[in-house]
Amino acid sequence: MNDTNTTKDVKAGCSGTSGVIRSGGNMNNTTNTDTLPKLTCLVTGRSRNSNIKYLEAKALRLGVSLDVVTNSYVSRDALKLLRSGKTIEQVRVELGTAEGFVPSASAIKSEELLRLNGKGKHS
Numbered sequence: 001m002n003d004t005n006t007t008k009d010v011k012a013g014c015s016g017t018s019g020v021i022r023s024g025g026n027m028n029n030t031t032n033t034d035t036l037p038k039l040t041c042l043v044t045g046r047s048r049n050s051n052i053k054y055l056e057a058k059a060l061r062l063g064v065s066l067d068v069v070t071n072s073y074v075s076r077d078a079l080k081l082l083r084s085g086k087t088i089e090q091v092r093v094e095l096g097t098a099e100g101f102v103p104s105a106s107a108i109k110s111e112e113l114l115r116l117n118g119k120g121k122h123s
Contacts, residue, residue, distance in 0.1 A: 039073040042113065043082075043091050045101025046075055062116060072116045079117050088113075 036049040050070075059069045074082065081091045092103065 037070060039070060041073055041075040041078055042104070043074055043078040043088055044095050045098035045103070047098070048075070064116070069116065072113060074113050074117045079114070082114055083118075 037052055037055060038047050039050050040047045055066055055069050059066045062069065077095055078091050081094060082088070086094070088103075097103065
């Protein structure tokens with residue numbers, strides 16, 4: 001078998017590269033956080049970045065819209081305390097709230113927050 005033909009085929013598929021395949025394309029391993037959806041905990045007001053594919057999969061799994069998932073986010077620490085039976089107000093006192101946070105989740109039942117943020121244990 002002639003190795004030259006195989007090499008030409010591989011190099012032709014790489015369109016002018018040296019044959020080295022690199023994944024990603026982001027050489028410094030950083031993520032542009034401006035494009036990531038930001039979730040804000042309804043209980044504590046703390047925010048974190050998320051991933052749109054994760055949010056879409058979660059909405060599909062729960063049978064709700066993407067807006068419901070993003071607008072009903074509860075942080076892991078707050079969720080743990082809610083599961084233990086504490087009220088939303090007790091969780092806020094224990095964990096504190098983000099500076100400038102104005103609580104608005106008092107009308108939402110903690111059972112609904114558990115259903116939307118749990119891993120199917122409270123559905």
